[in-house]
Amino acid sequence: MKHFFIIASFAALFFGCKVDPKIVVANSPIQEVLPDGWPKPVYTFSNNPLSEAKFQLGRALFYDPILSIDSTVSCASCHQDFAAFANAGHQLSxxxxxxxxxxxAPPLFNLNWHPYFMHDGGINHIEVQPLGPISNTVEMGENIGHVITKLQRSARYRNLFGSDEINSQNMLKAMAQFMGMLYSYNSKYDQVKKSGAxxxxxxxxFHGYQLFLTNCNGCHKEPLFSDFQFRSNGxxxxxxxxxSGRAHITGLSTDKFKFKTPSLRNIALTAPYMHDGRFENLDSVLNYYTRAFENTQNLDAQLPAGGFQFSATDKKDIINFLKTLSDTALINNARFKDPKHF
Ligand code: HEC
Ligand code: HEC
Incomplete structure (x- = not known):
């Protein structure tokens, strides 16, 4: 099977980088997934060959507060499994x-499809993403050099890295493997869409779904429920x-107040909502979308300035549809939980 992977990689070189996303690594539950009808992911593991050992290393790092300066905060402190890896109940991180x-804190799943990360797209590659929070002075307050020194001193990590050198590149690739395996494609919505469902x-x-397709799908586009564009929703x-959102990165006034369209998969699990967590629940979000938009500078043309015209039943139906996007297979997957070594 390993040979198959290598051959497939060579074939990829010949056939215009068309990597088969369903490659399975021998004796391992690790595999890339491409559900029917989904676009090709942006990140394939072509330069970071999947292995169970690397996945488990990435998982250990994700749950380990050793990545923070005072060993109090791990990635999982803000990205909690039961909240689809968002931060339950916290407006701000x-x-x-x-x-x-x-x-x-946004939820983490289907990250291989994201062309860039953060609400403003300030990070452009999954393999460098962890450097953001590690060095952020109010998140983990560390520097990568010191993290590597701590890992080198740790018998546990010497064991987990195995024959690979303990350096930032190997650490970041392992973390990309853990994060990249957080697929979400088993919600009720997905079951219904499968042929012969x-x-x-x-x-x-169903009524909520029809309203969604007409009013929301232009931005929160199926099947990922995001088009990953920067837009202002007012x-x-x-x-x-x-x-200022995207303008924080580009400095352009035309990008002011635009944020990366978030996926609505697992949305019922990830309250509060919006880049600053201002809305406590989905009722507040739907009420927001049915009032006149408050900030019209760069307001997206798909949004009617006066708000959507939804009845109380329409709003309830949209929320009921959104609840079908929750994926309990993701949040209950034991492989994604804290490996608890303490
Ligand atoms: C203190 C809370 C906190 C910690 C700790 C933290 N994050 Fe985050 N994470 C956030 C916030 C907040 C954002 C959004 C930041 C922004 O848009 O500026 C984010 C964004 C992300 C994203 C981008 C998601 C997207 O949809 O664009 C990824 C991936 C991510 N974090 C992974 C990690 C990893 C890996 C770690 C550990 C190394 C980590 N985070 C640690 C709060 C945190
Ligand atoms: C013009 C594009 C656009 C349309 C149309 C749109 N949205 Fe959004 N939506 C966004 C953007 C951009 C954000 C993120 C804003 C932010 O974080 O500040 C967002 C955020 C959300 C959020 C919060 C997501 C989170 O993780 O915090 C929900 C829920 C939501 N929209 C639901 C809907 C529904 C339901 C509809 C249809 C009635 C809709 N949206 C129509 C662009 C759009």
């Missing part, structure tokens, strides 16, 4: 020494944060 960040939508969910600027 909460890092070392009780310090608050300035944005809401045993499940079907209720009347309310939120009033919070003066305490003064977050």
């Amino acid at each position: 909460h890092g070392i020494k009780e310090l608050n960040g300035n944005r809401n 045993q499940q079907s939508f209720t009347g309310s969910e 939120l009033k600027v919070n003066p305490a944060l003064n977050d």
Whole structure:
């Protein structure tokens, strides 16, 4: 099977980098997944061959507060498995020494399809993403050199790295393997969409789905439920944060208040909502979308300035549809949980 992987990689070189995403590594539950009808992922593991050992190393690192300066905060402190790897109940991220960040922690799944990361797209590769929070002074407050020194001193990590050198490249590739394996494609919605489906939508969910397709799908596009574009959905600027969104990266006034369209998969599990967690629940989000938008500078043309015209039943039906996007196979998967070594 290993040979198959190598041959497939060579074939990929010949056939325009068409990597077969269903390659299975021998004797391992590790595999790339491409559900029917999904676009090709942006990140394939072609330069980071999947292995169980690397996945387990990435998993250990993700749950280990050793990545923070005072060993109090791990990636999982802000990205919790039961919340589809978002931060349940926290408007803004909460890092070392009780310090608050300035944005809401997004959920983590289907990351291989993201062309860039963060609400403003400020990071462009999954393999460098962890450097952001590690060095952020209010998140983990560390520097990568010191993290590597700590890992080199640890018998546990010498064992987990095996014959690979303990360096930042190997660490980051392992973390990309763990994060990249967080696929979410087993919600009720996915079951219903499969041909010959045993499940079907209720009347309310179906009506919600129709409204969703007409009004929301232009940005929260199926099947990933995001088009990954930067857009403004008209939120009033919070003066305490003064977050200009994408313009923070590009400096362009035409990018002001635009944020990466978030996926709505698992949305019922990831409250609170928006880049600053301003809405506590989905009712508040739907109420927001049915009022006149408060900040019209760069407001996306797909949004009617006066808000969507939804009845109370319409809103309830959309929310019932959104609940069909929750994937319990993701949040209950024992392989994604804390390996608990303490
Ligand atoms: C203190 C809380 C906190 C910690 C610790 C933390 N994150 Fe995050 N994470 C966030 C926030 C907040 C964002 C969004 C930041 C932004 O948009 O500026 C984010 C964004 C991300 C994203 C981008 C997701 C997307 O949809 O674009 C990934 C991936 C990620 N974090 C992985 C990690 C990893 C890996 C670690 C550990 C090395 C980690 N995070 C540690 C709060 C945290
Ligand atoms: C013009 C594009 C666009 C349309 C149309 C749109 N949205 Fe959004 N939506 C966004 C953007 C951009 C954000 C992120 C804003 C932010 O984080 O500040 C967002 C955020 C959300 C969130 C919060 C996600 C999270 O993880 O915090 C929900 C829920 C949501 N939208 C639901 C809907 C529903 C339901 C509809 C249809 C009634 C809809 N949206 C229509 C662009 C759009």
